[in-house]
Amino acid sequence: MSAISLRWRRSLLPWWFMAPALIWLIVFFAVPLFNQLNVSLMSGNADAGYHSTWAFHTYWDAIRTYHVQFLRSLEYAAIATVIDLIIAFPLAYFLAFRAGRWRNFLLLLVIMPFFVSYVLRTVAWQLILNDNGWVADRLRDIGLVSQHGRLLATSTAVITGIAYNFLPFMVLPLYVSLERMDRRLLEAATDLYASRVTAFRKVTVPLAIPGIFAGSLLCFIPACGDYVNAALLGTSRQYMIGNVVQSKYLDVLDYPTAAALSFILMLLILVGIALYGRVLGSRNLMEAAA
Amino acid sequence: MAVSEPTAPDAVASAAASEADVRLDGVTKRFGEMLAVDDLTLSIQRGHFYALLGPSGCGKTTTLRMIGGFEDPTGGRVYLGGEDVTDRPSHRRDVNTVFQSYALFPHLSVERNVAFGLERRKIGRAEVRRRVGEMLELVQLGPLAKRKPAQLSGGQQQRVALARALVNRPRALLLDEPLGALDLRLRRQLQIELKRIQQEVGITFVHVTHDQEEAMTMADTIVVMNRGRVEQAGTAEQLYELPRTAFVASFLGQSNLIDARVGAADGARTPVETHDGARLQVPSDRVGALAGEQASVGVRPEKMSLLTPEGIAPDGANVLRGRVVVASFLGVSVQYLVTTAGGEELTVIAQNEAGCAPDAFAVGREVQLCWDPRHTFVVARGADE
Numbered sequence: 001m002s003a004i005s006l007r008w009r010r011s012l013l014p015w016w017f018m019a020p021a022l023i024w025l026i027v028f029f030a031v032p033l034f035n036q037l038n039v040s041l042m043s044g045n046a047d048a049g050y051h052s053t054w055a056f057h058t059y060w061d062a063i064r065t066y067h068v069q070f071l072r073s074l075e076y077a078a079i080a081t082v083i084d085l086i087i088a089f090p091l092a093y094f095l096a097f098r099a100g101r102w103r104n105f106l107l108l109l110v111i112m113p114f115f116v117s118y119v120l121r122t123v124a125w126q127l128i129l130n131d132n133g134w135v136a137d138r139l140r141d142i143g144l145v146s147q148h149g150r151l152l153a154t155s156t157a158v159i160t161g162i163a164y165n166f167l168p169f170m171v172l173p174l175y176v177s178l179e180r181m182d183r184r185l186l187e188a189a190t191d192l193y194a195s196r197v198t199a200f201r202k203v204t205v206p207l208a209i210p211g212i213f214a215g216s217l218l219c220f221i222p223a224c225g226d227y228v229n230a231a232l233l234g235t236s237r238q239y240m241i242g243n244v245v246q247s248k249y250l251d252v253l254d255y256p257t258a259a260a261l262s263f264i265l266m267l268l269i270l271v272g273i274a275l276y277g278r279v280l281g282s283r284n285l286m287e288a289a290a
Numbered sequence: 291m292a293v294s295e296p297t298a299p300d301a302v303a304s305a306a307a308s309e310a311d312v313r314l315d316g317v318t319k320r321f322g323e324m325l326a327v328d329d330l331t332l333s334i335q336r337g338h339f340y341a342l343l344g345p346s347g348c349g350k351t352t353t354l355r356m357i358g359g360f361e362d363p364t365g366g367r368v369y370l371g372g373e374d375v376t377d378r379p380s381h382r383r384d385v386n387t388v389f390q391s392y393a394l395f396p397h398l399s400v401e402r403n404v405a406f407g408l409e410r411r412k413i414g415r416a417e418v419r420r421r422v423g424e425m426l427e428l429v430q431l432g433p434l435a436k437r438k439p440a441q442l443s444g445g446q447q448q449r450v451a452l453a454r455a456l457v458n459r460p461r462a463l464l465l466d467e468p469l470g471a472l473d474l475r476l477r478r479q480l481q482i483e484l485k486r487i488q489q490e491v492g493i494t495f496v497h498v499t500h501d502q503e504e505a506m507t508m509a510d511t512i513v514v515m516n517r518g519r520v521e522q523a524g525t526a527e528q529l530y531e532l533p534r535t536a537f538v539a540s541f542l543g544q545s546n547l548i549d550a551r552v553g554a555a556d557g558a559r560t561p562v563e564t565h566d567g568a569r570l571q572v573p574s575d576r577v578g579a580l581a582g583e584q585a586s587v588g589v590r591p592e593k594m595s596l597l598t599p600e601g602i603a604p605d606g607a608n609v610l611r612g613r614v615v616v617a618s619f620l621g622v623s624v625q626y627l628v629t630t631a632g633g634e635e636l637t638v639i640a641q642n643e644a645g646c647a648p649d650a651f652a653v654g655r656e657v658q659l660c661w662d663p664r665h666t667f668v669v670a671r672g673a674d675e
Contacts (some may be wrong), residue, residue, distance in 0.1 A: 187360055188393035190381040192407035192454070199381075202406075206397045 040259035073240040077223035080162040084170040092174035161229035169218035177211025317366035328518035341509035349518035386455035394439035462494040566632030571663035593665040597658040
């Protein structure tokens with residue numbers, strides 16, 4: 001009897017360790033999620049109040065009305081993620097392999113922007129991209145922006161803002177995956193007739209895939225739902241789905257549509273991640289991470 | 291028709307027997323202030339198994355890495371098959387390395403690891419597959435071809451590393467303490483296996499190790515290194531029976547060394563007087579340049595035998611007197627520690643013939659140590675010991 005109860009208690013032990021996180025997830029994620037699912041199926045209006053029906057048409061109306069903003073969100077987020085990957089890979093590579101005793105200081109610089117509020121950082125870009133600013137002037141000089149063209153209030157500005165704001169989320173996972181790579185693997189590769197370029201392609205990049213995957217998700221997912229960059233650096237023509245959700249919730253008080261939009265975005269992102277994982281080879285991913 | 295086949299072993303052996311596969315000419319390597327390899331000249335013959343043996347920090351690994359192209363020598367030249375490759379990067383050198391930690395690619399299967407070098411050299415896919423298959427058979431890993439390195443034991447990983455290097459049929463295979471991470475039994479087993487494989491493929495092996503037994507088990511030629519220099523190179527037998535330096539005498543096996551002055555040669559024998567006045571004999575052809583010099587006279591522990599103080603030593607034998615300090619019964623042998631009149635503690639290993647440690651040589655007993663002068667050697671007085 002006592003042996004059984006001991007084993008029973010042992011098997012319970014992991015659950016005790018997980019309990020705080022589980023409770024957190026249930027209270028702050030699962031319950032609100034179901035609540036919002038319920039809200040998304042309500043009908044009514046802001047004055048009379050909303051009540052539960054099975055109003056699936058909200059979803060179809062939302063897609064019909066806002067598919068432009070959906071596609072724009074995915075597009076901006078994807079472009080910003082690719083830009084971040086291109087900037088972050090050499091940076092993370094340098095940090096992991098070449099920075100030497102400067103490494104920790106440089107890592108600190110990478111996360112330094114987090115010491116300033118998100119909105120404030122984005123407002124700073126309003127100044128940088130200002131119509132009369134140095135950057136816009138120079139770009140007009142070299143003809144990348146037309147004489148009366150603007151930099152601010154364009155999709156370029158919004159994408160630039162998103163890429164800037166999420167860059168650290170790409171750098172850090174990439175750095176981690178490169179840093180823990182055994183340098184001797186590169187020696188082994190050159191020993192086996194691989195030039196430095198081939199060694200990079202055949203060894204460094206495959207071993208960085210978990211970092212590429214993690215970094216891309218950390219950039220892409222929040223970028224899809226972002227509304228701050230579009231609000232501060234763009235106009236209504238650059239609005240993303242986050243801006244629509246925000247206005248539905250806070251201005252129009254159309255809770256069902258706002259909730260439905262959120263669920264559609266969630267679904268789109270999940271499908272996107274699944275495809276992306278398939279492309280990178282999820283099996284490789286798991287094994288490389290193990 | 292055997293002559294037209296380029297890989298016929300006889301043809302290769304006879305054509306190149308005289309040619310050095312790897313040659314280092316006055317190679318020096320500094321890391322900042324530290325002199326790792328000091329004006330090293332070494333010629334490694336085709337098809338032989340070389341061991342670079344020495345304590346950690348003696349420069350043996352640095353030497354190997356300069357052959358592989360992972361370190362640039364500060365001075366001197368490196369030749370592979372007569373060609374100066376000093377300035378050539380490692381991926382363009384016809385040698386392959388088995389790394390100490392194996393450095394297997396974790397994201398590739400065993401098979402793809404082994405194929406890595408062949409794929410870089412644009413060899414046809416069918417040919418790659420055939421050679422990888424053959425090589426995996428040779429190291430007995432055929433059934434594990436699809437596994438990832440993380441799913442293999444240490445010994446299996448070691449064999450993958452060996453196969454990955456050997457499959458390229460390099461001019462020379464460089465092994466950087468490849469057995470260091472394995473437990474003793476496995477190490478013994480793999481030593482024999484490495485030797486077997488080397489004989490089978492006939493490729494020059496340059497093996498770095500700090501384990502003298504490993505070097506003696508496998509190598510045709512042992513190069514003993516110390517402080518960035520070659521102390522002595524030769525077969526295990528040569529190094530053991532006739533060490534040329536105090537370092538070799540004590541690093542390779544045990545030696546009893548006594549400070550002495552070498553006299554002038556008297557025919558086949560040269561007299562040597564120890565610091566406390568005992569007179570010993572050394573074969574004159576073993577004295578070399580040390581005639582008339584202050585030196586150390588040495589003898590291996592198993593060459594000595596013990597006699598009671600009254601015992602009569604064989605005619606012409608070298609004899610020292612002393613007192614037994616420790617007698618250890620080791621089964622196969624009995625090991626004695628004997629303090630001589632001059633104060634040295636000498637080790638004597640005697641065959642266990644009596645079935646016990648004989649009472650006549652118990653601790654505290656006065657004894658005579660005697661041995662055949664043929665087994666005596668002299669070395670320059672070691673700064674190390």
